[in-house]
Amino acid sequence: MVKYAAGMRDRAEGTYDEVWCVVDVDEFDLDKAAATARRLRIELAISNPCFEFWLLLHFEACSASMTCYGDVAKRLVKHVPAFDKSALRFADYENGVEAAVLRAKKQNGEPGGEHGRNPSTGVWVLVERIN
Numbered sequence: 001m002v003k004y005a006a007g008m009r010d011r012a013e014g015t016y017d018e019v020w021c022v023v024d025v026d027e028f029d030l031d032k033a034a035a036t037a038r039r040l041r042i043e044l045a046i047s048n049p050c051f052e053f054w055l056l057l058h059f060e061a062c063s064a065s066m067t068c069y070g071d072v073a074k075r076l077v078k079h080v081p082a083f084d085k086s087a088l089r090f091a092d093y094e095n096g097v098e099a100a101v102l103r104a105k106k107q108n109g110e111p112g113g114e115h116g117r118n119p120s121t122g123v124w125v126l127v128e129r130i131n
Helices: 002-011 031-040 052-056 069-079 094-108 123-130
Strands: 020-024 043-048
Touching: 002 020, 002 031, 020 031, 020 123, 031 043, 043 052, 043 123, 052 069, 052 094, 094 123
Parallel strands: 020 043
Antiparallel strands: none
């Protein structure tokens, strides 16, 4: 994904200020992807164990260790009963974006290294850059 993003950026030279990949750890080793991203000047927004942890932070602070997507989904469905990973609706989360940013900042501190901390997310950095 990192190489693909860099290729898209390079083919549209001068079009983008920044290029980001939103990735999660799940069961993957991100060390190689992180090294490639640094080399190719691609930013990573990493969530550990999964992207859905970022969504959970829209509703609650959570520092309990999460081993997999299922752990996060069990908590998330309490807030979004119709939660469906393949059909996310921004309307379900839009009111909690600021709270999620604050919770992620408080929990994670400075950006970077998110894939080593569980749970954690760096999506807040991307959201702040967009805002």
